[in-house]
Amino acid sequence: TIENVKIARPEAGSGSYHTREEPTAALLRLGAWQFFSDACTGKLPDPSGKPKAVIISALRLDPFVVRGDVQLQGRVSEFARGLELLHSSAGDQPVYLIIPSIRSDLAGQVRGLADKYSWLTLVEVKLKYPFGNLQLAAQNLGFDRLHGKDMVWGLGVEGVMAVDGALTSSRSCASRTISIGGPGAKNPAHAIIPVGYPLTMIAESCSAGTPVRMVNGGALAGRSVPADQQGLxxxxxxxxxxxxxxxxxxxxxxxxxFGKHAFTNTFFSVLRGRFRERYTTAVRGEHRPCVACSSCERACPAGIMPFLVHRYVDKQRIEEAERFGLWKCIECGLCSHVCLAKRNMSSAFCEARENIEAASSPGVNQS
Ligand code: SF4
Ligand code: SF4
Known part of the structure; x- marks a missing residue:
């Protein structure tokens, strides 16, 4: 069973990185590269490329995913060593660390790191989803996701720990620290689970016995696990x-x-005030045409008009979709969450971008 698995505290490493092997080669060999993303595009970065900066987010606010502070408790010195190693591996480029603007012992310890390292810049954000998102941070820090101009390494807390483990102790990363939660979970838990662990076993040991849908990620930005995916x-x-x-x-x-909540005052439930509603896979009614309520625009942290971009994507008018911010979307899922017409805009944008990239990649016949 994987119930009640505690997060292990690995032994401290032996010091800084002193071998002839390139740091990125060691990170690839030991599996730590899986924790890196290009903060401009959200994709796996090219290990041979030189980053312009490193952005680390200590925040994970998508409901039900493992939080950064859970992984930081009692491990600030390992985290600090990981930051040093990342800074040197990135060719002494600046490192940005996103933390919540709250007062706590842990936050105080992390703030102390900025006094110690001149190359480290703290970015304090509200404790509100999706602040802490690496792509949003890259956009706000002025890095360009288009045209492949800027490459910025992006990591979470677990990634920094993995870098420390790989480069100071040659520790390989064959497992992930994940959360198992949601309204269908019997005993929500954090667990360290090997990559490839059978998903059916996770569902069997953690669900409450009723049929559940497995979502890879949190409630807002996660994706349903495809039927043919066997392992984590x-x-x-x-x-x-x-x-x-x-x-x-x-x-x-x-x-x-009277029993339906909505972001807008669409239903009579507005007369009831707040009430508990069970979160299930029900979409509660049919998909409907957009009614131009602009709720999605108000919710969008990237500052675009999702309903307009979606209209252009829907009609295959990709140039207009790009002009109105298709590439700015950070796939946070908020627009789909608030849409009373149940439009799955986030997935449509993701698919449209994949199609554009596939069509423009070398080897595709564009005649
Ligand atoms: S998913 Fe929707 S709300 Fe989030 S950034 Fe993209 S368009 Fe905006
Ligand atoms: S929230 Fe939905 S219905 Fe409202 S403007 Fe956006 S796409 Fe249209």
């Missing part, structure tokens, strides 16, 4: 178990909606 993937941050809805709501649009 190397980028998993958490598994969210959501009770599978088995009842169809017939003519849901005609219900008055």
């Amino acid at each position: 993937d190397s980028e998993c941050l958490g598994i969210t178990l959501i009770p599978e809805n088995t009842e169809r709501e017939v003519l849901a649009f005609a219900h008055l909606g």
Whole structure:
């Protein structure tokens, strides 16, 4: 069983990195490279490229994924050593560390690192989703995700620990620290699980016994685990178990909606005030046309108009979609979450960008 697995505290490493092997080669060999992303594009960075900077986020605020502070507790010295190693591996480029603007012992210890290292810049943000997102941070720090101009290494706390373990103790990273949670989980837990661990075993040992849908990631930005995926993937941050809805709501649009919450005052539930609503896979009614309520625009942290970009993507008018910010989307999922027409804009943008990249990649016949 994987219930109640505690997060292990690895032994401290032996010091700084002193071998002839290139740091990136060691990170690749020991599996630590899986924790890196290009903070401009969200993709795995090219190990042979030189980054312009390193952005580290100590925040993970998507509901149900493992939080950065859980991984930092009692390990600030390892974290500091990981920061030093990252700074030198990146060719002494600046390092930005995103932390929440809160007062706590742990936050105080992390703030102390900025006094110690002149190359480290603290970026304090509100404790609110999706602040802490690496792509959002890269955009706000002025790095360019387009045209492949800037490459910025992006990592979370677990990645910094993995760099420390790999470069000071040659420790390999064949496991991930993940959360297993959501309304369908019997005993929500943090666990260290080997990559490739069978997902069916996770669902069997952690679900409450009713049918659940497995989501790779949190409730807002996670994606349903495809039916053909057998094992835990190397980028998993958490598994969210959501009770599978088995009842169809017939003519849901005609219900008055005293029992339905919405971001806008769409339903009569606005008269009830806040109430508990069970979170399931039900979409509660049919997909509908956009009603131009602009809720998605108000929710979007990237400052774009998701309904407009979605309209252009839908009509295959990609140039207009790009002009109105298709590449600025950080795939946080907030627009889809608040949309009363149930439009899955985040996934559509992701798919459109993948299609553009596939069409422009070398080897694709564009005639
Ligand atoms: S378009 Fe949607 S998914 Fe993309 S950043 Fe805006 S709210 Fe998030
Ligand atoms: S939230 Fe949905 S319905 Fe409202 S403007 Fe955006 S896409 Fe349209």
